[in-house]
Amino acid sequence: MHVNQKNWLWNGVFIAIILGLCASVYLAGKRIDYSWNWDRVVPFIINSDPLEIVAEVDGTLEFNEQGQPQIYPYDGGDPQLIDPTLALSLSEGDMVYAGDVLASIEQTRIGPLLEGLLVTIEISIISLLFAVVIGLMVGLMRVSVNPALRNLAITYIEVIRGTPLLVQIFIVYFFLGTVLELERFTAGVVALSVFTAAYVAEIIRAGIQSIPSGQMEAARSLGMSYPKAMIYVILPQAFKRTLPPMAGQFINLIKDSSLVSVIAITDLTKAGREVISGNFAPFEVWFTVALLYLVLTSALSWAIQRLERRLAASD
Amino acid sequence: MTKHDSNQPAAEAPIIIATDVDKIYPNGCHALKAVSTTVARGEVVVILGPSGSGKSTFLRTLNQLEVINGGSILIDGVDMYSKGTNINQLREQVGMVFQNFNLFPHKTALENVMLAPLKVSGREPKEVEEHARDLMYKVGMDQRMQNYPSHLSGGQQQRVAIARALAMKPKIMLFDEPTSALDPEMVGEVLDVMKSLAAEGMTMVVVTHEMGFAREVADRVLFMEEGALLVEDNPDDFFDHPSHPRLKQFLSKIF
Ligand SMILES: Nc1ncnc2c1ncn2[C@@H]1O[C@H](COP(=O)(O)OP(=O)(O)OP(=O)(O)O)[C@@H](O)[C@H]1O
Ligand SMILES: [Mg+2]
Numbered sequence: 001m002h003v004n005q006k007n008w009l010w011n012g013v014f015i016a017i018i019l020g021l022c023a024s025v026y027l028a029g030k031r032i033d034y035s036w037n038w039d040r041v042v043p044f045i046i047n048s049d050p051l052e053i054v055a056e057v058d059g060t061l062e063f064n065e066q067g068q069p070q071i072y073p074y075d076g077g078d079p080q081l082i083d084p085t086l087a088l089s090l091s092e093g094d095m096v097y098a099g100d101v102l103a104s105i106e107q108t109r110i111g112p113l114l115e116g117l118l119v120t121i122e123i124s125i126i127s128l129l130f131a132v133v134i135g136l137m138v139g140l141m142r143v144s145v146n147p148a149l150r151n152l153a154i155t156y157i158e159v160i161r162g163t164p165l166l167v168q169i170f171i172v173y174f175f176l177g178t179v180l181e182l183e184r185f186t187a188g189v190v191a192l193s194v195f196t197a198a199y200v201a202e203i204i205r206a207g208i209q210s211i212p213s214g215q216m217e218a219a220r221s222l223g224m225s226y227p228k229a230m231i232y233v234i235l236p237q238a239f240k241r242t243l244p245p246m247a248g249q250f251i252n253l254i255k256d257s258s259l260v261s262v263i264a265i266t267d268l269t270k271a272g273r274e275v276i277s278g279n280f281a282p283f284e285v286w287f288t289v290a291l292l293y294l295v296l297t298s299a300l301s302w303a304i305q306r307l308e309r310r311l312a313a314s315d
Numbered sequence: 316m317t318k319h320d321s322n323q324p325a326a327e328a329p330i331i332i333a334t335d336v337d338k339i340y341p342n343g344c345h346a347l348k349a350v351s352t353t354v355a356r357g358e359v360v361v362i363l364g365p366s367g368s369g370k371s372t373f374l375r376t377l378n379q380l381e382v383i384n385g386g387s388i389l390i391d392g393v394d395m396y397s398k399g400t401n402i403n404q405l406r407e408q409v410g411m412v413f414q415n416f417n418l419f420p421h422k423t424a425l426e427n428v429m430l431a432p433l434k435v436s437g438r439e440p441k442e443v444e445e446h447a448r449d450l451m452y453k454v455g456m457d458q459r460m461q462n463y464p465s466h467l468s469g470g471q472q473q474r475v476a477i478a479r480a481l482a483m484k485p486k487i488m489l490f491d492e493p494t495s496a497l498d499p500e501m502v503g504e505v506l507d508v509m510k511s512l513a514a515e516g517m518t519m520v521v522v523t524h525e526m527g528f529a530r531e532v533a534d535r536v537l538f539m540e541e542g543a544l545l546v547e548d549n550p551d552d553f554f555d556h557p558s559h560p561r562l563k564q565f566l567s568k569i570f
Binding site: 212214215217218219220221222223224225228232233236237240313 | 378380403404406407409410411413415417418419420421430431434435436463476479480483
């Protein structure tokens with residue numbers, strides 16, 4: 001009862017602080033004399049402007065023998081055929097000029113920001129798959145007793161973690177990309193997965209080493225080879241323990257993917273910049289971009305939390 | 316009844332032959348000093364000795380969880396360290412039970428027992444499951460087969476661990492203080508399973524502090540101290556007429 005009341009109080013404090021922050025952002029926006037216009041952002045997410053069919057030539061609208069509408073140009077060139085299913089806003093014999101709207105189709109298309117979001121999702125998922133595969137290999141090399149494998153893994157991890165991702169992206173794009181003739185999207189995937197894999201490898205190493213040595217001994221004493229013991233005994237247990245740090249790393253990957261916009265991949269961040277350069281609503285657009293990233297990362301962490309709960313069955 | 320009957324063919328070679336086994340850990344600790352002994356088929360050998368005397372180390376050399384630095388070990392006539400020896404095949408014949416059970420926590424009790432036969436021996440899944448269920452019945456765990464290890468008591472876990480080792484149909488069973496991590500009231504149920512194993516003629520090497528078990532079940536008792544094997548004797552002489560002064564000292568501290 002007492003505790004409950006206190007919680008109410010502190011939840012109230014939390015909401016008050018959040019509202020206060022929102023208010024101060026709002027007031028700050030007011031002070032700089034910026035006219036907020038969230039309507040302008042909407043078409044960049046979902047574009048519901050009707051698609052307009054326009055005349056390509058000057059001429060007259062007529063129907064041919066099959067009853068299909070056509071525009072016969074004055075200069076006697078080939079007629080412009082028009083889809084007969086369209087509801088035309090003109091009638092037979094009307095004069096039209098190039099650029100006139102003949103019909104409009106109701107439709108909704110995804111706007112550039114959503115397109116950018118899709119690119120961000122695509123590059124993140126592909127990089128994630130590669131990062132897990134590479135990270136697992138490097139992590140296993142890292143715990144190997146073979147010094148060559150172990151030192152290779154350590155070198156890889158140290159080099160990748162010791163240099164900024166932005167620099168790595170440039171190196172992959174300008175150096176590797178030129179040598180191997182990589183497309184920019186491929187270069188982005190390579191840079192992101194190689195970078196993330198170094199962290200994944202360390203997470204997997206820590207996960208493997210957190211499993212008591214008795215597990216490996218029990219597996220080996222039953223006649224399992226080292227790889228079989230890893231696959232059936234150690235890794236399944238390590239996997240469960242690595243889920244929380246892995247989730248954090250995947251969320252980092254999604255955020256890091258915004259850096260590939262520097263090599264002109266039109267991801268969510270680049271799309272945001274492009275929209276702003278043609279539209280002048282920088283504040284609304286950046287807030288929207290941030291929100292879209294947040295939706296993505298929260299969805300991921302929710303999914304991983306569900307997986308964790310399912311795997312907790314044997315606890 | 317559990318004593319090893321001595322009218323076996325005299326010509327049969329021992330199933331374990333350890334000769335001058337030396338073990339030096341990477342940190343320089345000289346854990347085994349020229350330990351030599353043999354174990355006959357169907358024999359139950361108990362190893363006693365103070366803490367740190369090398370009992371576990373010796374046991375673990377018998378399935379190569381520890382690699383030896385000198386000497387040789389033959390299991391059923393196969394030299395463990397000769398070039399052609401497949402250590403995984405050899406380990407299938409040598410089951411091991413650990414002090415801390417070491418059950419696989421992500422598998423149910425039954426899955427623990429079935430895992431290695433399925434993944435290693437390539438036996439028919441149906442046959443493996445039947446065998447596993449039989450073993451669970453034998454160790455008295457047939458009612459708790461679907462439980463995860465975390466939902467089992469220590470004694471229950473250790474009995475599953477014994478069933479898991481037996482599932483590979485080993486010729487030898489090694490036990491490293493199988494009851495030391497158990498609450499006193501659970502020691503009996505595990506010792507009972509071990510006694511019935513011994514009665515069936517399983518070759519067993521047991522490190523334990525259970526003197527009652529040693530007296531009752533062992534065919535031979537070994538006494539180790541500071542990495543050396545000092546005494547090998549039948550249990551009656553070992554406990555009632557100790558010859559070695561160090562053994563006398565050790566026994567006087569216990570009883
Ligand atoms: N992995 C290891 N690395 C280095 N030294 C070790 C290792 N394991 C054991 N030792 C040392 O080897 C010696 C023998 O250890 P061992 O565990 O075989 O003794 P034990 O007789 O089983 O003792 P306890 O009754 O306490 O289990 C001890 O001095 C111990 O400190
Ligand atoms: Mg020990």
